[in-house]
Amino acid sequence: MTNLIILPILIPLFTGVILIFLNKRIAGQRVVATISSISTMIAAWLIVQKVRTDGIQSLNVSSWEAPFGITLVSDMFSALLVLTTSLISFVCLIYSFKSIGEEREKYYYYAIFNFLLVGVNGAFTTGDIFNLFVFFEVMLMSSYVLLVLGGTKIQLRESIKYLLVNVISSALFVIAVAYLYSVVGTLNMAHISSRINEISVNGMPGILTVIAVLFLIVFGLKGAIFPLYFWMPGSYYAPPVPVLALFGALLTKVGVYSITRTYTLFFYHDIDAFGILFILAILSIVFGVIGAIAYWDIKNIIIYNIIIAVGVILYGVSVLNTASISGAVYYLIHDMLIKAALFLLIGIVISITGTSNLRNISGLITRYPGLGWTFFIAALALAGIPPLSGFVGKLLIVQGGFEGESFIGGFITLMSSLLVLFSVMKIFINGFWGKNRIYRGEEKAPVKQLLVAPVILVVISALYGIGSESILPYISQAADTLINPNLYIDAVLKE
């Protein structure tokens, strides 16, 4: 029992409230937001160390004992994700200073930014299924505001679709929780898991497969898996780049986290549900690849790369053995870092050239070598070229896939790497090589200051790959909890 794990939720919450009152003082807002972001990072780091030494941490809010009150649980998986989230939010924040524009800053951009973090960190930390719904709503509400802030035509139009899709999926979430409650009679995630374990000694009852699929639909809509990603290319196209980076790196990963958590904790008996998850993961990879190589718009290429990564991670989850789960955890964190970096980099490209159409861009590397080479390294890391970070995760996932005798999935994952490399190299070759052009708006773009943020992420991502030997103990601790749900149950229910 420690109060430490609530800090990554409380700090952004209080900061958000303070920032509302500072809305006309931009400098003050920046200082407060930076301080809070750094302190969240420190808190997240302390949690990771605490979990490393003392095992899973849980906090019963208001001291109501575990199955009755709301419980916050921090195992290694969620602690690492909270740390990654706070890191990415810090980087997006310093990128926003130069790029988001004064108008948005005055209209509560930083406050909403912090409320988004409350939702994301809360969803990672909570140990109560209904509380997960509440934190999802906090996160979604902030994301609606961030998506529409600025009020251009495309933003308004796409926000309506995004809002409608998410309202329907929230209703489905409530329905799924209601069904689950009627079957197991509890909301605490550890308690649900042990109850499901009791009732499924003679095989999984069909109703639980239905609930599993309902959860897959709900979280799949957030995480953009195969048939449910239809809203994403349109909606993510609309907002400015720092918001896009936050959404691409965090929001979809919350969906992926929730699928991983519910499937490994509740439905690990359920072979049917895992079969569906496997098929959808593979189809996500295939369709994501098709989208990524088909488009000539740099934003769309990277957006479709999110779908591929989600497919790869969920493929690792669906195989469900130690190697594949460690790979999924490792790849999830890698992907959050590198997607944020890539979005911020193409944001710089867009601010230089004023367009995101690859056909109108060429020869950037002659005048912006730093930008070019950072993008090159980020692209290699995304595709998984050793020793960068994508390699280790994918290696573990494929190794797990072959151990689990799912050869088709492993093969498709490997092939997808090549096509991912092709899709980002298309940006590099067409955008950075070739004839040097003059762009309007070029002088105004503060390229050097903007480049700081993605460079931080790319360096961390490279270290994450090179130092994978020293990071793997953390990853395998996270995978341990996911493979053995009893560790989680014992930590929450038996203080």
Place this chain on the structure above:
Amino acid sequence: MEILMAFVIGILFMTATYLMLSKSLLRIIVGTGLLSHGAHLLILTMGGLKRGAAPILGGNAENYTDPLPQALILTAIVISFGVTAFFLVLAYRTYQELGTDNVEEMRGTEKDD
């Protein structure tokens, strides 16, 4: 009683689906409202309807009603009110900016504007 509730929930979902498939933005919003109310009634029904006394400490009764579904609905209703209010404001602003509330005319084909 549960059977009656099941019919009510079904009718709410049916109406919500019908409204959300229409082209007018306002009808879609009314549809989302009905959808979330159907979901709330579903929680109430799933928890089991009133079977006994109110669950108060110190009160003596044979059976107690489960208070948890009601607490859940309270939270869910507040959230759905908030989202609906936001949706209405967004729809009004969109109507002002785009000059239409017909979703057919809001297709996202042209990227640069």
